[in-house]
Structure formats: C-alpha cells, structure tokens
Amino acid sequence: MPLRLLLVRHGLSSFNKERRIQGRDDLSNLSEEGHEQARALGRSLQDVSIQAVYSSPLQRAAATTASLLETQGGQAPDPVFDDGLLEVDLEPWSGQTIDELMQGSTEAYKIWKQRPMELELQRRDGSSYKPLPELMEQARGFISTLLERHPATGNDTVLVVAHNAILRCLMLVLLGEPDHGFRRLRVDNTSLSIFNIRPGDNGPQVQIECLNSTTHLQPLPEKGKNARLILVRHGETDWNKAGRFQGQIDIPLNENGRRQAAAARDFLKDIPIDRAWSSTLSRPTETAQIILEAHPDVPLTQIDGLVEIGHGVWEGKLESEIREDWSELLDTWKRAPETVQMPEGETIQDVWARSVRSWGEIAGELKPEETVLVVAHDAVNKTILCDLLGLTPADIWAVKQGNGGVTVVDIAADPGQPAVVTCLNLTSHFGSVIDRTAAGAL
Numbered sequence: 028m029p030l031r032l033l034l035v036r037h038g039l040s041s042f043n044k045e046r047r048i049q050g051r052d053d054l055s056n057l058s059e060e061g062h063e064q065a066r067a068l069g070r071s072l073q074d075v076s077i078q079a080v081y082s083s084p085l086q087r088a089a090a091t092t093a094s095l096l097e098t099q100g101g102q103a104p105d106p107v108f109d110d111g112l113l114e115v116d117l118e119p120w121s122g123q124t125i126d127e128l129m130q131g132s133t134e135a136y137k138i139w140k141q142r143p144m145e146l147e148l149q150r151r152d153g154s155s156y157k158p159l160p161e162l163m164e165q166a167r168g169f170i171s172t173l174l175e176r177h178p179a180t181g182n183d184t185v186l187v188v189a190h191n192a193i194l195r196c197l198m199l200v201l202l203g204e205p206d207h208g209f210r211r212l213r214v215d216n217t218s219l220s221i222f223n224i225r226p227g228d229n230g231p232q233v234q235i236e237c238l239n240s241t242t243h244l245q246p247l248p249e250k251g252k253n254a255r256l257i258l259v260r261h262g263e264t265d266w267n268k269a270g271r272f273q274g275q276i277d278i279p280l281n282e283n284g285r286r287q288a289a290a291a292r293d294f295l296k297d298i299p300i301d302r303a304w305s306s307t308l309s310r311p312t313e314t315a316q317i318i319l320e321a322h323p324d325v326p327l328t329q330i331d332g333l334v335e336i337g338h339g340v341w342e343g344k345l346e347s348e349i350r351e352d353w354s355e356l357l358d359t360w361k362r363a364p365e366t367v368q369m370p371e372g373e374t375i376q377d378v379w380a381r382s383v384r385s386w387g388e389i390a391g392e393l394k395p396e397e398t399v400l401v402v403a404h405d406a407v408n409k410t411i412l413c414d415l416l417g418l419t420p421a422d423i424w425a426v427k428q429g430n431g432g433v434t435v436v437d438i439a440a441d442p443g444q445p446a447v448v449t450c451l452n453l454t455s456h457f458g459s460v461i462d463r464t465a466a467g468a469l
Contacts, residue, residue, distance in 0.1 A: 032221065292321050
C-alpha cells in the first residue's frame with residue numbers, strides 16, 4: 028500500500044456565498060450548507076481508515092474538519108492545525124467582492140486570472156510581494172515536512188483539509204510543478220482529491236488517483252460557459268482482470284466491464300450529452316454504446332487516433348511472461364516509459380501525438396454550450412491528461428485511469444488559457460470513493 032493523501036477543500040463559506048475574496052484573513056465562516064457538505068463527504072469516507080489529519084487553522088477549514096470527523100465515529104485521530112496550510116495571502120483584496128475587484132483593480136485581477144505567478148501586490152505596510160510564488164514555497168515546505176512524518180513506505184492514509192489555492196499548489200508540488208499548472212486545476216468546496224505516493228529510485232513516485240470529486244454532493248461539478256468533454260476509460264476485460272498487456276488486440280468487455288459501463292451510464296444519465304466519440308476497438312465502443320443507452324439520440328463517431336498503444340509482441344502476455352525475455356526493457360518501461368520502444372510496437376510519444384491530435388480535433392469543433400463524451404483506453408487517456416496537466420510522456424504513471432472511470436475537462440472561457448481538468452478518474456459509481464478497479468497491465 029502507498030502513502031495515500033486525501034486532499035479536501037473546506038465547505039461553502041459565507042464569503043463564497045457572497046463572492047468575496049477570502050485569502051488568508053480569517054473573516055469568513057463556514058455556512059450551514061458547508062457543514063452539511065463536510066458531513067456528506069465524511070459519510071463517503073467511512074470505509075477509509077485515516078491515520079493522521081492536518082487542517083488549516085482558519086475557521087472555515089477547521090470547522091469543515093470538525094464536521095467531517097463527526098461522521099467517523101471517533102476512529103480518526105485529532106487534527107493537527109498547521110500554518111503550512113494557510114490560504115494564499117491576498118491582503119489588499121480580502122473582503123472585496125469579485126465585482127468590486129474587477130472594477131477597482133482591473134489589470135491586477137486580469138493578471139491573477141491569466142498569469143497568476145506574475146501578480147504583485149502591496150501590503151498595508153507598503154511592502155510588495157508576489158502571492159503565488161510565496162504560496163508555492165509554503166507548499167514545498169508542507170509537503171517536505173509531511174513526507175518526513177509519513178514516509179512513502181509507511182502505508183498511512185492522511186487527510187488534509189485546506190483551501191483552494193494552497194491545495195492547487197500542493198498538487199503542483201507533488202506533480203513536479205508543471206508550467207502554468209495553477210490554472211489547469213479546479214478545486215471545489217469539499218471536493219476530494221486522492222494522491223498516492225510510493226517510494227522510487229529517484230524519489231517518491233506520485234499518482235493522481237482522483238481529482239476534485241464532489242460525487243457526495245452531485246455527479247459532476249457545475250459546467251461553466253464553455254464546452255465540456257467527458258473522458259471515460261472502457262470497462263473491464265478478461266485481460267485487464269488477468270493483467271495481460273492488451274494493446275490493439277480487440278478484446279471485448281467482460282460481464283463486469285458491462286456492469287461498469289452500465290454504472291457509468293446511470294451516473295451520467297442526467298448529464299446532457301450532445302455528441303460522442305470512441306476508439307474503433309470494441310471495448311471502448313461497447314462502453315460508449317452502453318453509456319449512450321441513457322442518451323439514445325446522441326451520435327457516436329469512432330476514431331483511429333484514440334486506439335490503445337500498440338504493445339507489439341508483448342500483446343496478450345502476462346507481465347511474468349514478458350519478464351522472461353525482456354526483463355530489463357520491462358523495468359525501463361516502469362521507470363522511464365518515455366525511453367521505451369515497444370518490440371514491434373509503439374512508443375508513448377507515438378500514442379501521445381495521435382491521441383492529443385485527435386482530442387484537439389474534437390475539442391476544436393465544439394460549440395460553447397456542448398457537452399460531449401469521449402471513450403478510449405488507459406494509455407490514450409493518460410497521454411491526453413498529461414498534456415492537459417502540463418506534464419510530459421515521462422509522467423504517464425502519474426495519472427490513474429480506472430476501468431469505467433469518468434474524467435471531466437472544461438474548455439477555458441479565455442482562449443489564451445489552458446483547458447481545465449475539472450475532475451479526474453471518478454469511480455464512486457462503483458460503490459467507493461477509492462478506485463478499486465482492476466489494475467490492468469499497462
């Protein structure tokens with residue numbers, strides 16, 4: 028078992044409701060709705076054993092932590108309140124409404140929304156500072172201390188309750204600080220994000236198991252004013268279950284895979300879907316068709332560019348069989364996938380090029396009001412998500428894609444901004460906030 032981090036944003040606060048800037052000032056209280064959101068999340072975590080709890084000391088986070096822990100029956104430890112989890116310092120803006128800020132500090136607010144690392148503000152004592160670089164340094168310190176207290180070999184599950192900006196910064200530190208990453212992520216009130224951390228040869232290996240899950244409140248976070256893409260991995264196959272390398276051999280869904288697709292269908296049944304795309308292989312095509320049973324008038328288009336990575340002569344083999352003849356190459360695939368040419372197959376760069384191109388072609392033709400479905404494969408989805416998160420082909424192991432898992436990407440309203448990974452790998456429609464789908468063999 029890896030070290031598991033449960034990252035939670037505080038519930039709806041009085042300032043959230045009034046659309047006011049909160050920042051580091053402790054002027055905002057947790058609303059009654061926020062308390063109930065926290066309790067709902069707590070109930071969804073009742074089957075998860077928690078070994079440590081850390082919370083921001085600001086009252087909206089501390090109250091969220093208290094309400095969440097009420098549901099744990101005394102099984103969770105007392106929280107540690109840590110200043111390393113304080114929210115971003117926006118001192119001259121604190122208490123202002125968004126509308127007031129947009130009118131009175133138009134250019135500075137534009138920088139915050141478009142180039143947040145460059146924003147410079149002036150404190151009341153006249154000193155200048157850059158809020159986000161300061162917060163990133165704070166996040167580095169918190170992660171460093173956390174990993175000293177809870178090593179990746181320790182198998183702990185650690186709950187962290189904090190705020191929007193500091194949580195994004197913690198995630199970016201865990202992911203190696205990808206360029207322009209702050210605006211690529213979304214963190215809603217009482218959302219749950221799960222990061223798994225394992226020991227590695229060159230430091231801890233980090234995996235996003237899920238991001239910004241609010242399924243304890245509603246299926247998906249609210250859609251904005253621009254187009255939305257729902258990315259799903261196909262349901263389970265017998266080869267996924269056995270751990271065989273599947274690749275481009277056309278293995279169908281098994282019965283559990285069809286149940287997973289049906290669960291995704293029910294999960295998405297009330298979400299408007301306008302169009303759909305899938306890989307040409309049968310397992311994503313059937314997954315898409317089952318999901319679209321709840322949307323019978325939606326057309327489905329198949330695309331070769333979304334076909335799974337070609338594993339070449341490894342296809343159909345168990346990892347143990349591959350190790351007999353390609354032990355060193357298999358180890359390299361696990362350690363440095365960007366350097367591997369599959370025997371008679373593809374590189375991860377090959378898959379990246381065609382999958383990201385296909386994704387871009389789909390996204391490029393969407394109207395702002397549209398929501399569309401895309402169903403593909405493990406490696407394909409991982410390359411698309413790594414690209415969206417600002418990561419590289421070396422980082423594909425940092426993204427988990429469970430069979431039947433649901434990911435949401437929203438196109439930014441500002442054409443100069445990257446798309447937002449609104450939520451990633453939701454699998455609660457299978458009965459748990461923890462992804463317990465088959466690991467597969469990628």
